[in-house]
Each structure stands twice: as structure tokens, then as C-alpha cells.
Amino acid sequence: MNSRLLLAFLALALVSSGCIIHDDDCVNCGGNPPPPAQPGNVTFLWTFNGLRCDQARDVYGVNISIPGEALLNNGKYACSTANVDGIVLHDFVPGSYSFNLQAVNFQNQVIFEAAGTFVINGNRTVMVDLAPVGNPTSYAYLNWNFPGNQSCAQAGVASVDITLDDLAPRNFACGVGQQTPGLQTPNLAPGEHFIEFIARDASGRPLYYFNGGLVTQAYNPASASYNLYAVGGASISWRFSDGSVTFDCNSLDPTGNMQVGLNFQDTATGQWVYGALGDWHKCSDKPIVYRYLRPGTYKVSLFAKTNNNVEYRSNPNIPPVEVRTHVFPGPNTPLEVTMYRQ
Numbered sequence: 001m002n003s004r005l006l007l008a009f010l011a012l013a014l015v016s017s018g019c020i021i022h023d024d025d026c027v028n029c030g031g032n033p034p035p036p037a038q039p040g041n042v043t044f045l046w047t048f049n050g051l052r053c054d055q056a057r058d059v060y061g062v063n064i065s066i067p068g069e070a071l072l073n074n075g076k077y078a079c080s081t082a083n084v085d086g087i088v089l090h091d092f093v094p095g096s097y098s099f100n101l102q103a104v105n106f107q108n109q110v111i112f113e114a115a116g117t118f119v120i121n122g123n124r125t126v127m128v129d130l131a132p133v134g135n136p137t138s139y140a141y142l143n144w145n146f147p148g149n150q151s152c153a154q155a156g157v158a159s160v161d162i163t164l165d166d167l168a169p170r171n172f173a174c175g176v177g178q179q180t181p182g183l184q185t186p187n188l189a190p191g192e193h194f195i196e197f198i199a200r201d202a203s204g205r206p207l208y209y210f211n212g213g214l215v216t217q218a219y220n221p222a223s224a225s226y227n228l229y230a231v232g233g234a235s236i237s238w239r240f241s242d243g244s245v246t247f248d249c250n251s252l253d254p255t256g257n258m259q260v261g262l263n264f265q266d267t268a269t270g271q272w273v274y275g276a277l278g279d280w281h282k283c284s285d286k287p288i289v290y291r292y293l294r295p296g297t298y299k300v301s302l303f304a305k306t307n308n309n310v311e312y313r314s315n316p317n318i319p320p321v322e323v324r325t326h327v328f329p330g331p332n333t334p335l336e337v338t339m340y341r342q
Helices: 003-015 174-178
Strands: 040-048 061-065 076-078 086-092 095-104 110-120 124-132 140-145 159-164 170-173 191-200 206-216 222-227 232-241 259-266 279-282 288-293 296-305 311-314 321-323 335-341
Touching: 040 061, 040 095, 040 110, 061 086, 095 124, 140 174, 140 191, 140 206, 159 174, 170 174, 206 222, 206 288, 232 259, 232 296, 232 321, 259 288, 296 335
Parallel strands: 040 124, 140 222, 232 335
Antiparallel strands: 040 086, 061 076, 061 095, 095 110, 110 124, 159 170, 159 191, 191 206, 232 288, 259 279, 259 296, 296 311, 296 321, 311 335
């Protein structure tokens, strides 16, 4: 909770008919049933796409709708009450409620909106960030962790690169992702997004990694926490053989268009790092340097097909590659794999 909302929370507690509390579930009832649900007040504390009332100057007031409930003044309230960005609504019977908030301008046009639910069992506080109407985007707060619940300093991490969908990567100080509420993303459309983390030391060397999904919701900021894992690397190059003669890419493909597919199979789990499709590169792009592999032992598999459909594959019995934590072979020390004509 930021300092202004904390002050708002305390101020509302003073002007309301009683103190604001959160639900207190019965942890140890001594064998007795929990007490019956209690009626209570609901306190709404709001912001507008992250802005306070004194910053969102177009906001004149906030209209509240709670189905089945008749609200004072037909649910129309000032943006601030007693210098607090929010309102206290009194005397709700126990139960679950849905709500809709609409911030209106001086022409009574809806310019921000939010929706959600709350449960009454005693007094409740609902913190809401309303999103611009007509643009149901919202943001997320990101947190990240390292193995053993290490801090950034303990893990040796100075900064974290984050990539969202097809946006350019951005670099952030590591500590922002280990604070509350976390790093705020740009506004994103509701739904599933791709996210990638690369945690680096002060020299820029990658130490920890994660990629996966981030789900955002319309008008409702999300919170997501990710466990980054330690990484190592491998450097792979290749050549071709027909059994007696060894040759390079130019001999097979003078056009330079031939692709080579690489993959790593974890010998402990049998899983392929790049799934069934593999990781493909132009033949002339060798060596390929990998920096975000989980430490372990991997079988390396390579495949290529020429323009006249001649296939080349690596020997499945070649020695496995050992990927070590925070060890990154460079382009000058690749493992060279021979692919044989099939």
C-alpha cells in the first residue's frame, strides 16, 4: 500500500462509524464451529490508471453500482471525501457482492471504469485502480525470485532484462522486483502474454533466466511472481561428411539459404529444450552460442536438408554436452558436431 492510500485508509477509519478491519478467519477454534459471519462496511480506495484524484484532474466524481443495493445519492460520490480518495459505504449484510465503478468528468461522461467483487464478513477495504474507458488495457506488477530465496545481492544480480511480447527488451535494477508491489509493466491488452527475464551481474553476464506467460485482465491490474533459475551455456558448430570426405556449408548450399536445426535433450528427464521443432539457423551462422540452458547433461542433435532433399544428421551416439552453472563457452571454443549423409 502506498503512503497516500495508507493515510487515506487511516483517515476513513476516523470519519466512519467504526475502525476498518480485515476478515479474521478462525485459525484455532478449539473444536468449536467458527463464529457466524458479521455485517460490515465496505471502504473503496481508488486511483485512475495509477493517478490520484488531484492528478486525474478530469475526474469530477465516481459512480458506484452494487447490484441489489440502494446506495446513498444513487451511488454518486465525490472523487475525494475529507481529503481521502475513496468512500465508506455502511451496513452490508454478510455475503458476496459485485460492483462497478465509473469515474465521470464534469460533463458526466464516463472516462474511467473498473469492476470486481468483495465479500462482507466484518468490515472490508477494496483498493481499485480504474482504467480508461474504451481502452480495456491494464498493467501488472512483476516480482522475481532466485533459488534459495536469495536477495539480488546474494544471487550476484545487478539488473534484469525483461521482454514482453514483441516489445524491445528493457533493463531494470534487480531490487525493484523484490519490493512491494513490484515492477509495473506498461498497459497491456487483456489476455495471455509472453514474458522473458534475463538476470545479469554487474558486468552484464547472464546468471538466471525464465520465460513463460503473463495473464492480464481488463481494467484490473494483476500481480505475478516468477522463479528464475540458474543458467549455463554451450557453443555449437558443425560440419558435414559423406563418410569419407568432410566439407562445409558452401559445398552443400552455394545460395546460403540452407537451415540447420539444433536441439538439446536432457539426459535426466528426456525432454527436448526446443520441443519437437528444434532451433533453426542459417548454416553459415555457426557457431551458435546458447546462454540460457539449465545446468545438466544434454544429448545434442543436429539436422539439415539440402535443396535437392539430401538429409544430414548428427550421430546419436556422440558424447553428451555438460552445461555448468554460470559457465558460458564462447564462439571461439565451440563443440564441433559432424553431420552425416543419410
